[in-house]
Amino acid sequence: MIVKTFGSAIQGVNAITITIEVNVSSKGNKLFIVGLPDNAVKESERRIESTIQCMGLRMPRTRTVVNMAPAAIRKAGAAYDLPIATGIMAASGQLSPLHLEHYLMMGELSLDGTIQPIKGALPIAMQAWQDGFKGFILPKQNALEAAMVSDLSIYGISHIAEAIQFFNDPGSLTPVTPATSECYTAIDHSGLDFSEVKGQQHIKRALEIAAAGGHNAILIGPPGAGKTMLAKRLPTILPPLTLQEALETTKIHSVAGKLPEHTSLILQRPFRSPHHTISDAALVGGGSIPQPGEISLAHHGVLFLDELPEFKRKVLEVMRQPIEERKVTISRTKNSVDFPASFVLLAAMNPCKCGFFNHPSRQCSCPPGQVQEYLNKVSGPxxxxxxxxxxxxxxxxxxxxxxxxxxxSSCIRERVMAARAIQAERFAAYENIYCNAQMHSRLLTSVCVISDRCREQLGQAMQKLKLSARAYDRILKVSRTIADLEGSRSVEPAHMAEAIQYRSLDRENWGN
Structure with a gap:
């Protein structure tokens, strides 16, 4: 008898429905699992056999073939235990197969039949709804996350016996109630606020501009000046996530297994601060089964790199393309996946090895040439x-x-949100563009129309600082954000002058 159950495979941050066909024949005595399963899937035979025996049922002792289609997609992890076990019991006549085609199942089995949590419940639920399934049966720990898909019946179970009872009697389980606001998770910023920062008004101003336009920023100064303290408070002035942004952020954390237990939706922007010993794969994502890295976990939030020159050169260079494209592509021999990576890069560094170059009262102890050597650890591109x-x-x-x-922070955030509202109206007709930093060159030409005086200012800066074409674009974007914060319809010379002053590291012989 051939029975079909349904599971799902994660590729990137999206899910693909997997059909699990089980055929229990009258000859032979071995279980075969085919369809490109990894070792964790192959090992499911032992877990399933123990589970079935613990429930007082029998494991078929005849030839059993489990086919996972489409066969071209690699099936990884132990979360296929539940649909495989259910299919084996239905194909061997110990479970009614009538309702199996209407439900998608995922869950890892313990030896006694207890269901363990899975990764990627939200994207799986979204795909199940798109594919027309009536419901999704999954571990109870992931039920609130999946319940964000309100048009799909979500059944959270803690033991496989509940799934067996459900398919014999569909009224035995009650769907999970869609999550309320109490189930949403706000990423803890530990009560940080800009009101706790003494002085540093020009730094606060720069971070306000960065938040208003989604711009990348680097803080360079001596130790103890407050760089890290200021950076950690940037999320407190960012605007709240929209529903679409919250869903995208939650999907990424779900796929990475970083979503807290019994959590439905992440509502505040992420703040990721990896240590400088991080590898390039951990930063941008990777692995034999591609997983999102820190830059994707910071999607719609902030990626803070403290002590920037201490990061390995290779690690920093792999960020160059994702910063421009706002996504990262992980390629393998048989497939490639895209992870979103639209984040604000905030970095901090000392000006030299001893940390006191250009200090107003302390002498730098670095020998000649070492300051520039230290700065050169961060590439010009x-x-x-x-x-x-x-x-x-x-x-x-x-x-x-x-x-x-x-x-x-709340007062600063109001100004940031007002500037973002102007940008939202400006870019309403453009897909995937929400703030000034995301403008492409063609759009920049029509949005940032500058006067002859501003053009003269910018021309002098380009010549004196020897700026690149990319720096030219970024000055225009920053000046447009400054104008938005002022509520100005056009970019004025004062806005342009302030934007130009934020290119200090472009000055020739800065470290000499």
Missing amino acids: LLDRIDLHVQVTPVEFADLSSTQAAEK
């Missing part, structure tokens, strides 16, 4: 892709000892 170069100076004593309350 990568710096070219960073919109704002911000020099951080030590906080004055008067600012440190001041009792005057600084501006709160």
Whole structure:
């Protein structure tokens, strides 16, 4: 007898429905699993056999063939245990097969039949709904996540016996109630606020511009000047995620297995801060079964690279293409997958090895040429892709000892949201463009129309700083964001001048 059950395979951040065909014949005595399964899928025979025996049922002792189609897609992981076990029991006459075609199942089995959680429940549920399934049976721990797909019945189970009872009596399980706002997860920023930062008004201004336009930024200054403290507070002034952005962010964290248990939706923008010992594969994604890296986990949020020159050169260089294209493509021999990677890159670094080059009161101890050697650890092409170069100076004593309350993050965020609203209206007709930093060159020409005076300013800066064409585009984008923060319909000379000053690392012989 041939029975079909349905599971799903994750490719990138999307799912593909897998048909699992089980044929129990009257001859032979071995279980064969075909259709490009990996070792974890092949090992399911032992888990399934133990589970069936624990429930007092019998494992077929005849020839059993399990085919997972389409065979060209590699099936990885133990989450296929549930549909395979269910198919074997139905094909051997121990379970009614009448309703199997209407439901998709995923879940890893323990030896006693307990269901373990899976990765990628949200994209699987979305694909199940698109493919017309009535419901999705999965581990109870992942049920709230899948329940974001409100038009699909979600059944969370903790033991395979519940699935068996359901297919014999479809009324035995109650669908999970769609998640409420209490089930949504806000990424904890530990109560950080810009009001806690003394002084540093020009740095706060630069970070406000970065948040308003989605621009990349680098903070360069001596140790103890507050670079890391300021960077960690950038997410507090970013606008809230839209529903579409929240779903995309949740899908990525779900596929990576980073979504907290019993969580439905991530509502706040991610802030990822990998250590400088990270590998290139961990940063951009990869592995034999491609998984999203830190730049994808930072999608719609912030990727903070502290002590930038301490990262391996190879690790930093692999970011150059994703920064431009806002996605990363992981290619393997038989397939390739795309992971979204639209993030704000925020970096911090000391100006030299000792950290006190250009310090107003301390002497730099680096020998001649070492300052430039230290800066050269970060390549010019990568710096070219960073919109704002911000020099951080030590906080004055008067600012440190001041009792005057600084501006709160909520006030800054209101201005950022007002600027983003202007951009949302501007780019309403364009797909996948939501802020100024995402503009392509053709759109930049029509959006950033500048006066003759601004053009003269920019021309002088290009000649004096020897800027590249990419830097030219980024200055225009930043000036447009500054104008949006001011509520100006056109880019004025003051906006252009402020944008130009944020290209400090482009100055010739900066480190000499």
